[in-house]
Amino acid sequence: MSRGVLATEKRGVRELGAEEKVGWDAVPQGVVLNSFDNILKENVSHVKPEDRDYSDFNSYTATVASWRVIKPVYNRDICIDCQNCWVWCPDTSIISRDKQMLGIDYDHCKGCGVCVEVCPTNPKSLLMFGEAQELEDALAMWPEKKKKAK
Amino acid sequence: MAITNIKNLKEFSTANERFEGAHLLCPGCAHSMIVRELMNATDDNLVIASNTGCLEVSTAVYPYTSWDTSWIHIGFENAATAASCAESMYKARKRKGTLPDPDAPVxxxxxxxxxxxxxxxxxxxxxxxxxxxxxxxxxxxxENYANTGGQRSSSTPIGAHTSTAQAGSESYGKTQRKKDMVAIMAAHGAPYVAQLSPNKWKIMAKGFQKALETEGPCFINTVSPCTTEWKFDPKDTIHLADLATDTLMFPVYEIINGTELNILYRPKNVIPVEEYLAAQGRYKHLFKPENKHVIERIQKDIDAKWEYLQRREEARV
Structure with missing residues (x-):
């Protein structure tokens, strides 16, 4: 069983497409990519992501951060842990453990802004800022609660 | 069958993700929302086959895979065949006693x-x-071949502009109506057929659980608003899905055993279809005065379909 051409190299977090390009004729036929380095004894859905042994082939180890021009910033003080952002995040980038929203995975977030749109709090506990904005500055300029228009 | 608790969103969010980020789907793509809602709705082992399409090319970009479960890709057309063959092999090996863990739910x-x-x-x-x-x-x-540049498919609704059914002075986009796939699948006598939408996450997760629990072939059609080809801002994906279900462009319903039809979501206020059309760039040309008749036709079709669904639900046939 082939494990692909990059199997021997251990890499950390990489940019997708940044590694050495391999021509189609160098790719072995019928490639099997293993998501984990060791065959799991347990069902994956019973193992928390931080306890998993992700292999280099898992896109969890890659990043798409360079796609982003705007980024969501999370304000813990206003959040009510409704998990709307978690269920509708298309990039598995909302980190949520034990019914609590912990933050945003900036390696996988593409900055689509869906989480901001579905946030129900007033003011929103997630807002989009420019990619270069410092997190502290963004939190300092958070808007005040909007009064309902009568 | 072990089921994830989906009583409320907080319970649902304790599911451990099996679909990883850094796939290459467009920002704001609804495909991955649907896949996540499915995979989080169960903790059984899953064997997944994918047809060629946006989901397949974006989640299996060599040398990466975004799937933490078994995942097969063969060709454009044969995910159904791959899944059914894997299922047959699983049954045969179970019968022969050659499975390493025969009791694990798959x-x-x-x-x-x-x-x-x-x-x-x-x-x-x-x-x-x-x-x-x-x-x-x-x-x-x-509603189009989004992976290859937005060509028309038989799912594209009437009036939509696509790269092979272009709107212009001679044409108002696609002139044919959408194929009713849910009815075709129900006519196969499938035990569970449904049309679901990602904005109604609870109905969707419940539908997935029901389909996985049901023995036999189940079919689910899901609305996946496409930011690239429907031409709207990526942040509005859920808003578009809301409009699709509330204008009844995509009614949410299930058909059990080909006869028992249940409407799963009834919008409190049905929105006129203009609002759904106006939110998307692919319907822009319909708002010219000479194309008004197309909008009227779409609205008429929607009303007739809704009437039909309600009468079928009542009649139980």
């Missing part, structure tokens, strides 16, 4: 876009449905 799922479901893989899907394998087929319906 479910077989196939994903396809609308191009590979409505057009190219139609024959293969129909065959798998007829053979009665125990699997669930999920169609991610974004």
């Amino acid at each position: 479910k077989f799922v196939a994903f396809g876009g609308d191009g590979s479901t409505y057009d190219i893989g139609f024959q293969w899907l129909s065959g798998a449905m007829e053979r009665g394998h125990d699997f669930t087929y999920i169609c991610l319906d974004n």
